[in-house]
Amino acid sequence: MEKQKSIVSLLKAKQDTILQEWEKEQFSAGKFRADLISPDELKQQMRDFWDSLLKALGQEERVDLSDEGWKPVRSLLTELSKSRAKLGFTPSETALFVFSLKKPIFQLIQDTFQNDPARLQKELWDLNTLLDSLGLFTTETYIRSKEEIIRRQQEEMLELSTPVVKIWEQIVAVPLIGTLDSARTQTVMENLLQEIVAASATVAIIDITGVPTVDTLVAQHLIKTVSAARLMGAECIISGIRPQIAQTMIHLGVSFQDITTKATLAEAIKYGLSQVGYRISKME
Amino acid sequence: MLLLRRDSFPLQSSDDIVKARQIVRTWAAELGFKLVDQTKIVTASSELARNAYDHGKGGIMIIEAIEDGDRKGLRLTFQDQGPGIPDIEQALKDGYSTSGGLGLGLGGAKRLVNEFHIESTVGKGTTVRIVKWV
Numbered sequence: 001m002e003k004q005k006s007i008v009s010l011l012k013a014k015q016d017t018i019l020q021e022w023e024k025e026q027f028s029a030g031k032f033r034a035d036l037i038s039p040d041e042l043k044q045q046m047r048d049f050w051d052s053l054l055k056a057l058g059q060e061e062r063v064d065l066s067d068e069g070w071k072p073v074r075s076l077l078t079e080l081s082k083s084r085a086k087l088g089f090t091p092s093e094t095a096l097f098v099f100s101l102k103k104p105i106f107q108l109i110q111d112t113f114q115n116d117p118a119r120l121q122k123e124l125w126d127l128n129t130l131l132d133s134l135g136l137f138t139t140e141t142y143i144r145s146k147e148e149i150i151r152r153q154q155e156e157m158l159e160l161s162t163p164v165v166k167i168w169e170q171i172v173a174v175p176l177i178g179t180l181d182s183a184r185t186q187t188v189m190e191n192l193l194q195e196i197v198a199a200s201a202t203v204a205i206i207d208i209t210g211v212p213t214v215d216t217l218v219a220q221h222l223i224k225t226v227s228a229a230r231l232m233g234a235e236c237i238i239s240g241i242r243p244q245i246a247q248t249m250i251h252l253g254v255s256f257q258d259i260t261t262k263a264t265l266a267e268a269i270k271y272g273l274s275q276v277g278y279r280i281s282k283m284e
Numbered sequence: 285m286l287l288l289r290r291d292s293f294p295l296q297s298s299d300d301i302v303k304a305r306q307i308v309r310t311w312a313a314e315l316g317f318k319l320v321d322q323t324k325i326v327t328a329s330s331e332l333a334r335n336a337y338d339h340g341k342g343g344i345m346i347i348e349a350i351e352d353g354d355r356k357g358l359r360l361t362f363q364d365q366g367p368g369i370p371d372i373e374q375a376l377k378d379g380y381s382t383s384g385g386l387g388l389g390l391g392g393a394k395r396l397v398n399e400f401h402i403e404s405t406v407g408k409g410t411t412v413r414i415v416k417w418v
């Protein structure tokens with residue numbers, strides 16, 4: 001506690017020099033991303049980080065990032081890493097925010113304790129460990145938010161890949177493609193129901209040619225959708241049940257009993273047209 | 285019986301279920317399962333993975349490629365530390381579900397594979413092990 005305090009007061013006493021040197025590091029050629037962040041914003045981030053770092057160091061006896069006293073530092077770095085991930089910084093550039101603080105701080109420690117090698121080593125080690133863990137924390141947060149971004153984009157793409165298509169007056173079709181996890185199935189089904197209303201459709205075709213696995217959850221979603229559509233006055237046709245899926249469904253015990261099924265989308269469209277009074281025929 | 289290859293995967297999110305399914309499909313294809321049998325084992329794994337996640341509060345899937353004499357197969361073990369199943373016979377009955385599902389997952393998975401073994405202790409968790417031979 002004693003010693004911790006003395007380091008804090010040392011850092012505080014010399015903070016102008018440290019911040020100046022740190023700034024030099026941050027703004028040095030090749031490191032500063034003028035295209036992604038303004039100098040003022042970066043300076044503000046540095047200032048905020050420095051203040052919360054000193055505060056945490058002064059409060060906590062041990063340096064353990066999971067302690068309550070380090071929460072402000074953590075959330076500050078979390079925000080910083082997240083925004084940098086979004087803005088397009090690289091992971092190294094993001095971690096450099098913290099690591100570039102090493103040089104000025106170590107310089108100061110070196111100058112202060114040059115006559116006390118044991119103390120010098122101890123202080124350097126402690127501060128190095130601290131800055132390393134803070135740097136790694138930014139990297140981890142950065143990666144996690146990148147993953148989050150990728151996951152969201154994937155989801156958006158999946159939603160895009162299931163458009164509800166109007167085939168003819170009163171006929172809509174939705175070709176399902178890809179893995180139907182429960183979240184996505186829900187959205188697709190809701191979309192379909194909305195489109196049925198919007199198009200005043202009386203026939204809705206759900207084509208599952210592009211679905212690799214139909215398990216009981218997917219089947220249940222399909223059955224529910226068909227019943228809901230029915231309540232809204234539309235008949236559903238399920239098309240594209242491939243042989244291996246049909247066989248598997250039989251073993252599962254799932255049946256689309258009173259639901260019209262057709263082997264192919266083409267047959268479903270033909271059948272749908274006949275339901276609303278049209279016929280496809282070859283020209284003479 | 286010979287163990288050719290082994291790996292395990294977490295079942296802690298609905299993404300994990302999708303991943304588990306993909307792994308099972310890849311291994312099944314590599315072992316030489318026909319398309320129908322690939323679909324069957326993948327679907328069974330989907331059911332059991334989802335049960336471990338939905339009913340068992342999450343768990344793991346162990347996947348093993350095995351060889352017995354001159355036949356190869358896939359052995360999958362789904363393990364969770366959830367509430368367990370008080371009456372296994374009832375849980376296996378078609379249409380029985382405690383959560384508004386179709387209640388066909390457990391019995392269906394059993395019908396889709398060659399060997400099916402389930403152990404469950406209330407308050408401790410559930411382990412389901414299935415084998416399908418190529």
Ligand SMILES: Nc1ncnc2c1ncn2[C@@H]1O[C@H](COP(=O)(O)OP(=O)(O)O)[C@@H](O)[C@H]1O
Binds near residue numbers: 216336368388389410
């Ligand atoms: N891993 C498990 N842990 C606890 N309970 C389970 C587990 N697997 C299945 N069950 C119970 O068995 C019932 C039947 O399972 P299943 O046939 O897959 O139907 P569903 O999942 O549609 O409810 C479930 O509703 C649940 O009560």
Ligand SMILES: [Mg+2]
Binds near residue numbers: 385388
């Ligand atoms: Mg189930």
